[in-house]
Amino acid sequence: MKIDTHVHTNYCPHGSNDKMENYVRRAIELGIKKMTFTEHAPLPIVDTVPTKDSAMDEKDIYEYLKEVKGLQAKYSRKIEINAGFEVDYIEGFEQETRLFLEKYPETIKNSILSVHFLKLPDETYFCIDYSKDSFIQKGEELGYQTLYSIYEKTMEKALSEPFGTMTPKKIGHINLIHKFQKAYEHQDTINWIKLLKMTKNNSYTLDYNFAGLDKSFYGKTYPNEEIISEALHLDLKLETGSDAHKPEEVGRHFIEREE
Ligand SMILES: [Zn+2]
Numbered sequence: 001m002k003i004d005t006h007v008h009t010n011y012c013p014h015g016s017n018d019k020m021e022n023y024v025r026r027a028i029e030l031g032i033k034k035m036t037f038t039e040h041a042p043l044p045i046v047d048t049v050p051t052k053d054s055a056m057d058e059k060d061i062y063e064y065l066k067e068v069k070g071l072q073a074k075y076s077r078k079i080e081i082n083a084g085f086e087v088d089y090i091e092g093f094e095q096e097t098r099l100f101l102e103k104y105p106e107t108i109k110n111s112i113l114s115v116h117f118l119k120l121p122d123e124t125y126f127c128i129d130y131s132k133d134s135f136i137q138k139g140e141e142l143g144y145q146t147l148y149s150i151y152e153k154t155m156e157k158a159l160s161e162p163f164g165t166m167t168p169k170k171i172g173h174i175n176l177i178h179k180f181q182k183a184y185e186h187q188d189t190i191n192w193i194k195l196l197k198m199t200k201n202n203s204y205t206l207d208y209n210f211a212g213l214d215k216s217f218y219g220k221t222y223p224n225e226e227i228i229s230e231a232l233h234l235d236l237k238l239e240t241g242s243d244a245h246k247p248e249e250v251g252r253h254f255i256e257r258e259e
């Protein structure tokens with residue numbers, strides 16, 4: 001069955017202004033049978049990217065969830081629509097994140113847990129996917145090995161049910177740390193098999209995310225093929241997601257593959 005379980009909306013300040021309904025229409029056009037909106041949940045930290053636009057605003061949540069409900073009802077005969085969030089795992093803010101999730105328990109089963117922010121040794125938070133230049137600057141300053149090791153440790157924590165029973169059990173783009181990999185030299189020493197075993201043992205699924213194919217310094221899916229083949233060995237479940245930030249991106253790249 002064609003599904004797209006990672007879709008953003010106009011509630012995200014770095015997305016487009018197109019209405020959510022346009023995403024639904026596009027999905028129906030493509031024959032998608034199930035679509036999940038996963039807007040970036042409000043951050044428990046002050047956004048550290050220069051544009052301050054990483055996530056949605058808490059005051060918009062009510063409207064966001066209400067709009068999904070309206071679309072669910074309107075299109076129920078054509079497509080299943082779900083409401084979730086893309087929740088950040090931010091080290092040191094587990095309590096705050098858990099409190100947020102406790103307010104919207106019905107969204108947890110549709111939500112994605114992602115690591116975009118790393119807690120650095122100086123206690124500041126660094127967004128790994130904001131821009132190539134900021135990633136390279138940080139890599140040169142701290143060493144790529146340091147960034148990769150912190151990412152690995154942070155991912156291990158994200159995979160250890162950091163919010164207890166409130167933890168979303170799907171990991172977003174597990175190797176997002178590779179997003180700018182063509183722009184620098186570094187030998188990746190992350191133990192991916194260990195991370196996948198944790199994914200398995202703690203009953204998470206994997207976001208099979210096609211946004212990476214459109215990133216000029218990456219050009220692959222998340223996870224990449226090597227990680228996918230290990231994941232399949234372990235019998236892990238992958239769910240396709242476009243990570244669309246505009247309607248045209250719904251179902252990107254995987255719809256053709258499934259024809
Ligand atoms: Zn986004």
Ligand SMILES: [Zn+2]
Nearest residue numbers: 006008086243
């Ligand atoms: Zn996303």
